[in-house]
Amino acid sequence: MNEIAKVENGDPVEGGTRTFVEALLRQQRKDFSLRPEFHLSDEIYRLDIDRVLMPHWQCVNHVTAIPNVGDYIVFHYDRESVIVVRGADNEIRSFANVCRHRGSRICETSGHARGGVLVCPYHAWSYGLDGSLAHARMMPRDFDKASYGLTPIATKVVQGLIFVSLSDDPLGFDDCEANINATLGVYGWADAKVAHQSSIVFSANWKLALENQVECYHCAPSHPEFSVVHGQSTASEKKLIAQMNAKADAQGIRVETRDHWALAALEGQEQAYSERYPMSANACTASKDGSPLGPLMGEFKQYDNGMAVCYVGPMNHCLSYGDYGAIFRYTPRSVSETELAVVWLVRGDAVEGKDYNLDDLTWMWKVTAAADKKIVEENQLGVSSRFYKPGPYALPIEEKTVRFTEWYLQSLADAI
Template identity: 40%
Template sequence: MGVISIQNYASNDPIDALVAAHQPGHGLTRAFYSDPAIYERDMERLFRRHWHCLAHESVIPNPGDFELFRIENEAIILSRGMDGSVHAMLNVCRHRGAEVCTKPKGNAKFFVCPYHAWTYSNDGSLRAARLMPKDFDRSAHGLKKLHVRVASGLVFITFAENPLDFDPIEQSLRTSCGQYGWGEAKVAYRQTYAVDANWKLAVENYVECYHCGPAHPEYSQTHALEQPPEMIEKLNQAMEGRTCALGVEIGSGNHWQTSINGQEAIHTFRYALYDGVSTGSEDGKPVAPLMGRFTDYDGGVTSIHLGGTSFFVCYPDHGMIYRFIPKTVDTCEMELIWLVRGDAEEGRDYDLEKLTWLWKVTTEEDKKIIEHTARGVASRFFEPGPIAPMEYNELRYIGWYLDEISRP
């Protein structure tokens, strides 16, 4: 895989100077994890530019359903309009700025601001503004809306006024998650992990498996990513043969790119489980009904990295959504979402404890490792070392990140 080159932009800005001083092939220096100014630039130039997976649309199945989400200091109302359309709106009254949605989730045709009773439809349009003059234009004062797209059941939002092109992303998801039936899936379980670390430390940990052997013995018993390249190639070839025999065609491809040309970054790749392992579980045995086009297990996994904060893992019988959510310069959250077939019933078709066991164990281990790293990186004596060959995805991610925050 190629490494994205960091663009050089003339500037006397101290953050740009840190980017220019970055040592190729090495990790980021301490300031990138601790400097509030860099964190704010992360928000401005990365989080407010890219697409982010907010949820699976099954969390708002019915007209009027809504749920409140938070990314950094922004609160977003995700709602399903009475016509079935999906909307994403900022939870900020257009009068004096009070929060109009005061419940975490529910069903409502209207949101009434508790301050002055301005009333909004669940599509964000302003329906009533009491005691305002006759010439007041309600149509110009609806809740501010975010661009929203739904692809293979996944809801994406962006804060950008002019969004990055989403159509290629939709196509990539259709040929990957779509083959696993994610569009017809439902959420079986969700869990959020609070992490005392800068959000980049959490993402960097996720994108590399150099740590899998030492930190995740349970995961490493079923997933073969640490084997020598020739062994991995042999396992992958056998996996692809089984997938083809099932008549399933899963798209893959490395389209990890900077946004300079208006494109979003996405990388879809496949890898094998060990022989005899069906899925990501404690013992490698199935944990839920088969999904999508799968009529049997192919012994493989499809993984998707998208836009820097959204990551997906597809097994034939369940799916995983990983969301990385910044909170402050030194805190973040990781939300895990387990998907199963839409008609599957807990207790009959799957055991929730068995379904969630592997990724709960793995994420609890990740939380500890990330927080250990955050405390170590806080040392004034910390110097980033060279990136190992197995950390090629992290090397690519660092280059991509530095380029994104370098461009206005």
Template identity: 40%
Template sequence: MNIAATGNNDDLQIMRDLIRDHQDGFALPRHFYTSQAVYEHDIKAYWNHNWIWVGHVSQIPEPGDYFLFEYGPESIIVVRDRENIVRAHLNVCRHRGSRVCLKESGKAKLFSCPYHAWTYELNGRLRGGRAMGPDFNPADYGLFAANVRVFQGLIFICVADNPPPIDEGLARLAPLTEPYGLERLKIAHSASYPVPANWKLALENYMECYHCAPSHKDYSRSHSLKDPRELEELIAPLKERSVGAGLQPVNLELTGGDAAGPAADIYYRRYPLFPGYKTGSKSGEPLAPLLGQLSGFDGGTTDIQIGPLNNFLAYSDHVVGYRFVPRSMQETDIQIIWMVDQDAEEGRDYDKEMLTWLWHVTSLDDERIIRHNQEGVNSHRFVPGPLAEMEWGIRDFYHGYLRLV
């Protein structure tokens, strides 16, 4: 399609025209990664209408504990209220829009706007608007609430009035993830890797392992996803070992509105590591105590996706959470969170440097390849090419993304 020939300078209309003409099985045109209007529309139409994993209940164990989660222009206060309920509020004062909460985390009895001192209860209700006159009703001006789901200790939020249905999918996922004891996890370490690229390029990179063999030498020594032929040969033995370790060797894939019923995207698949590797470590040896109800190491890891934006890898001794958080049109934070059993002690049960080694070096690789990807896509000569069979995850992402935006 010749965009210049359309005579239409509206970026969103160009986007709609490109969606109409998009060829299934091909990458998206550069406009989706280079337009400020498209980026702002992504936040409004896609991020604000999907479930986002923001943290773990271990971060807010007591009433008044809170932390902030931010993406694009949005800031969310995640707090445990006085009734022990996990809540999420948009960090926007109902008076003139100031940020209410400025510290990244802490403990609060109330939230007080630093601009004009409007004060909010932990549950979001406006306690008082100073000197607003006799006709002012505080009940009309509580903090905007975000939807919350807590799944086995993992906290998800969605700011949309009508979020995508997720409960049925979580119910079907629950027995598969229960053996890991996700509710008993704690965060051992978190890191952010800024990359000068659009968030979609960062997410697309995670959704395929076509690049793993040439781009991730350390990862490819232990993880069989790099080669579908080797993967297939190792699956049957892994299933037997998984059963012995207390895991169900069952795959689950649900997408919104599919034949299985309404669900946000839910994906669960355990796949084999190469022989000699019990977990995702440099040596292949365990990194931390076994998780939950597991009785041994089966030599595998699990890909888990809960909603299109939230990815996890569950090894037998630790869980790694992945997010690709947009900061601006071509600025994204690759956020990695390493979690271990709540009773594990650093220095006694695990070494943080060894625990984080694999996904630290892999994320450094990702920053490099995603940066170069964006540099190439920025070229006016870029023309989308066909997706490989191993890039099926990107194709699935496009289907959902293009429907929503």
């Protein structure tokens, strides 16, 4: 058995790897950025994927990305691939994208299962939308097809969001489900639809991408567009928060907040976090000048000049404004490559060109994600240098980055 297989099977981590990681964990300074090996080592990357991240959940997309029976999404995660398909009963199910004959990938890209079957391109074994093996050419008469269905993958659908976990023993999802219902539910995400989706790849380790995602220390220097319409950490913010809350209260709207994130996750549960933030004065939404972009969603009858964030686990961040939502999902591809998928949601009955303009809708987060790609890639180049030394986090503004790294280091320590 090779070392990778041993790690996946939950066997003890090989002695040399454990000694290496234990030494790094001892050398890591509290409240300082991570040592370079955490971003550069292939050995650590395998532990990250197979042990640290495996029990967590990933947001694949919104259900409206696969509106018809037989529509499917192919979701790649490191070297794994999952088929997420809408069944004849309209249930969403997920299966490992691995043929039960000799293991070929079955579906290359997202698409539609013609005739209600997923056909392996190699020898044409075909599977029903429920994963059962429907037909296997030229196999003996007594071949037991029932024993060769596709391997099911844990799947949840909450407020229209599809989540999968590749683990045999995923973290509990109840706390996340309650959090999503109490936040994105208020913004009407179950009745939303996908307006646009994009994917960009950061040439950087996944932890640098996430460290950046959870702090706004960089917002003023790197995101001038974002900073025009989002509230900043200034004395005036308290007033903006009070105005936001008053405008929500006046509509009878209550968006919950909770902090079960990083090491504050409930025992055995996926991390759940939600918070409300004010827009800058008079900004309704995250557009160029703060003016509305589409019809109000969910319970909102008027803008409250605020927004909500909802984190699901370490890798999925959902943002909701009064008139649109955005899902940010980070997926590791290799030790030095991380995909950021962004999905924009609008109200389900909104019509493109009439109720919203796609360029205007996507402008803010396209510009902002492109800037994040640039700064995170520069960060990766810097930590790859022989001159890199971990530096102090700026507290309290980088507090979430500290929490993220503390969760990561603890998870890695628990994994070896």
